[in-house]
Amino acid sequence: GAAKTDTAYTGLNAAIDVVSEIKAKLVAAREPGVDKLKINKEITELKNQLVSTATSASFSGENWLYRDASSATALGTKEMVGSFTRSASGDVSVGTLEFDASTSVLIDTQDSSLGQLTKGVAVEQGTAVGTGTTNATYNLIVASGGTAPSGSTTVELTASTSDDNIEGMISAVDSMLTDLTDAAATLGATNKRISMQDDFMADLMDVIDKGVGRLVDADMNEESTRLKALQTQQQLGIQALSIANSDSQNILSLFR
Structure with missing residues (x-):
């Protein structure tokens, strides 16, 4: 679970950075006299x-950012182990966490309306700004082998792209950026929850090992003192035998 959320979260963060850069480019294109084609x-x-980020953000055969042609069903709620609990009576239970992966899909090759970057985003532009009535729809990416949503215009510039259209594109990209940020925040919270549980379990294992050690491990200070005394006794015994042996040799020398 930690690996899957890490992979998806890393991909989402990278996508947010790139979408922010696209938004900055569109703002620059609004400047009078700029070369829109470049x-x-x-x-x-x-x-x-x-596209590269979305397609490569996979782990253990799962990709929460990209749905390709081989996926029969749309991405939905993903379940992963979030906690392991053992009660005082010895009963064991496993807690799970859920994440709605449909909110993190960047590109959907089968249904463009399900991808954050392939779906159409309705915006107000030109004279409709501030009226509450949308009059244009934009999508950022057309998936390979797919089509743009009906009535949607792909975000791209030509030499004749009007200022109103550029402003509408900026609004659409900004809306996509908000949705991606929300999805990343939710996924980040799930990822943090798993990380905290992982750290807690590691600390708990250390504490349990230490507690068991107090019951079964020897007192090293006491054992060290006992060993030192035994070594001293052995050394004294050897010295006594050496003295006794030398005394007997001195007595025998008197008869020579």
């Missing part, structure tokens, strides 16, 4: 990076 080339490469 900026679009940079945005295209950033999109490629997003």
Whole structure:
């Protein structure tokens, strides 16, 4: 569970950074006189990076950021072990954590409306800003082999892209960024919960080992003192035998 959440969380954070960079590029494209085509080339490469990030964020055969053509069903709630409990009576129970992976899917190749970056985001632009009525829909990425959502325009720039359209794209990307941040926050909390439980179990194992040691391990100070006394006794015995042996030799020399 820790490895899966780590992988997805790392991928989400990387995606957030790239989407933030795309938003910055769109803001730069709003500047009068800027070369929109050059900026679009940079945005295209950033999109490629997003696809690479999403497709590579897999562990143990699971990818919570990308749904490819081989996945028959959409990503849903993922369950993972979050705690292990042993009561005073010896009963064991395992607690689980859940994460809704549908909120973290960046690219869905089968249903573009399920991907945070492939779905269409409705925004207000031009004269509709502030009216509460959306008049444009944008998606950031068209998945390989997939199609853009009906009525949605892919975020990309041409030399003739109007300022109103650029502002609408900025609003759409900003909305995607908010959704990604929310998903990363939820996943990060789950990841932290698993990490804390892992640390707690390691500390608990150390404490239990120490407690058992107090019951069965020898008192090293006492045993060390006892060993030292025994060694001293052995040395005194050897010295006594040596003295006795030398005395007998002295007595025999008198008869020579």
